[in-house]
Amino acid sequence: MRTRTPIRDHDAESSLFAGRVIFAIVVIIGFFTVILGNLYHLQVDEYNDLQTRSNDNRIKLVPIAPNRGLIYDRNGTLLAENLPVYSLEVIPEEVTNLNQQVTDIAQLLDIEPEAIEDFERNVKTQRRFNHVTVLDEMNEQQIARFAAKQHKFPGFSIEARLVRHYPFNDLLTHVVGYVAKINRRDVQRLDEQGRLPNYAASRTIGKLGIEKYYEEQLHGEVGYRSVEVNNRGRVVRTLNTEPPKPGSDIVLELDIELQRKATEILGENRGSIILMDAKTGGILAMASTPSYNPNWFVSGISVDRYRSLLNSRHSPLLNRATQGGYPPASTIKPQLGLLGLQSGEITPTTRIWDPGWFEIKGVDRRYRDWLAWGHGWVNVSKAITESCDTFYYDLALKLGVDKISDFMHQFGFGEKTGIDIAEEIPAIMPNSGWKRARYGEPWYAGETLSVGIGQSYWTATPMQLVAATGVMANYGEFVVPRLLKGYGTLSELDAVEPEYKPPVAVDKPSYWQVVHDAMVSVTSDVHGTAHSAFRKAPYSSAGKTGTAQVVNLGEDEEYVAEEVAEKYRDNAMYVGYAPAESPEVVIAVAIENVVGGGGSIAAPAARRLLDTWHKRYHPEQYEEVENAND
């Protein structure tokens, strides 16, 4: 202090200082104004934006999966249901020693080491406050064992969810289909269709059959719970819940008893049987064998099992009813006869001599009839009743393949029937243009003859056969086959209307009559190819047999079924409808590689199913018989 200069102008120093303080006050007020201005900007100008971001921070929407609609048959039998399954879940954040706890649980519940490895992988990829599945689909014993010791495992819990189940197992796989886990391709497709948000909580999606085709109706609409979360994502409270809208239940035209019977009739054979309501197109039964258990796919099928299904030489994954392209063989003779009449190439009385073979002028080859010694004089009625090939060789040659092809397209051959499942092929209705495009070769007359008996390149699915036979039964009216009866349950059914394709028109209604009568003769005339199959049937029926060669035989070769390898044996086909005078149902049967043919194998199969149908749907006639016996 002693060093201080004695001469100091204290007033001057004070006023200098005062000036600086005033300057400081101005600066301070200026700076605070800037701060306040910025706060005003944030809290007033940007309020709406920042308020929204604040809510986005804290409010999370938790999607709730809708319950999938149930599927019933026409009598109310449940075909696809939702069953609760239980899984053991853990929130890793809530567990202090996760590895030790999981090891203890694995021991307690006998969990496979692979499942634990999966779990450990999942834990690493999930956020720590999310549920992670330790064990999916717990059995009752595991549930009981865990429940008894739950207090030892805080953070672990048993969660229930609904999983699709098909109580009839492999009986309906090719009809109802199945749901399975949503994969990346499904996500991409849903995203493109703008339907992805609706699947926010869904684990599975329809992959096949009805489940796939009516996915939109069955799935329902996702619900949301808006919850308040903290910065670690833990739910603090629920703010609001918008419940999901369950999917619509649906009722099929299917009759599970007829489906069971049809499958039983096919037995160990590969093939398909379809029974359709003649008026509505409703499918009462649609069997395709072999089949497989759809429940395998719901929670993920093992690679080995899937590979064995895929590689099986019996192709169980193939839906033979709609994807099996079979040569229709003689089952198309009624339609072709009709074309003969309509085109004027033949009349009901036009007849030819059948020596048991047919020759094209200038071609040194004999086309054989199935009856080696021939049918003698044959008109169109007899040609249908006895399935005379020679008559049809002649008729086909006169018509030409292109005319046949055009007409057959009107019956739906070469086109998808439009049945309500996605697994359908159009099969092949060839013509000369088709062959040129496909093989770069001209059409040969000999091939026209083959087309005349439903062979050559011609293939048809059983579904196409049943639809085309329906057109015959309805004299030209073309009803589209359909599995769906309506939405809702039986008591409150919102039924769908039948769909029709353009009818097949002919100049004279009597043409229908001629062919119809001939088809009735197939089952009723002693020379009819299905006569023995339908002997003493309690109802009248019309039909047509077919036996398709799987291999081409040389002109002098003899086919002996027992001597050829199974896969080269003939296919047995049958189409028909009943009752003949007022058709109620239409049937198509295709059985692969059998010893025998349409008359001996397929027609009796059709008879058995029609008998069952008749007993179920016309019980009054049986009561009368019983009463008469009394």
Next chain:
Amino acid sequence: MLTTEERQRHPLLKKLHLDGPLLLGLLTLCIASLFIVYSASGQNMDMVIRQAIRIGAALATLFVVAQLPPRFYERISPLIYGLGVLLLIAVLLIGEVGKGAQRWLDLGPVTIQPSEIMKLAMPLMIAWFINQRALPPRFLRILAALTLVLLPTLLIAKQPDLGTSLLVASAGLFVIFFAGLSWRLIVFAVMLVLAFLPVLWIYLMHDYQRQRVLTFLNPELDPLGSGYHIIQSKIAIGSGGIDGKGWLQGTQSQLEFLPERHTDFIFSVISEEFGLIGVTLLLALYTFIIIRGLIIALRTQDMFGKLLAASLTLTFFVYVFVNIGMVSGLLPVVGVPLPLISYGGTSMVTLMAGFGIIMSAATHHRLIIRDGYQ
């Protein structure tokens, strides 16, 4: 310069060497602090009690400090400064590491933070040094004073503790400014600092400090990383709107989206829960305290006391400005708490001790007169 009326109006406060208006402002802040900490801590009563104890300790410190005359502080200034520098060197050599920086010195039963001592030692030392000669100071004296400012500032920056070094440096620089540093030199210094910025950026700043500056310039560059703090803070402030979400109702703070919500970012909690109205009132309260501090500085007759009071008051302003500027996105994030509101002990005691010195300057002038310096 105190009027006779004023002296007569508060005879008790006068005797206790306390300034009424300033004390009222400080107490209001402290009481507000308890309510805000309760909300910002997620309604943790233990933390409120600890904060109350700290406030009590800080007020006791203020009271004790205010009893001693400015002359006493003038005398011990070089001693405290010297001790502070030695402790800062000791920290760099043997200090405790916390949060990636060496700030604490473990002295057996107590842990001390020498940089806090420097917050007071710096203005004391510079005021003492400048006041050795007539004002305004000559150029050489200014250079010497700047050296005295720079040494501890660099030592603290090296810890590294950017926020505190900033506060310590400004405490010293404010003394020089109030002593009448010529405007020409001020302009020159500002230009020098601007020229120095690239050197600072390239050679002297740590990576995390550079990151802070980059994040400050555009927080959305890294919304989940280093930008997260400032984005969440701005959301909290903005979503408060004009009248706020209400006490304990701030979703950003209660649900912990806001980081450091009870310490450095407590202003965002206030903004969210009390809105523009609340923060305007808070700023008004701070302004009141600052203006009162400067009025005391003007009325103090002794130049040492004037310089000290003005510098300490302005440092308090820097605290407020840097903290609010940082949480509202005007300034880069440097660790400066909101004075007298944020949860935390050391800075509150230091701040109250500073206000104790201001009150000492405000109430001991007669003694100074008796010493015969006028």
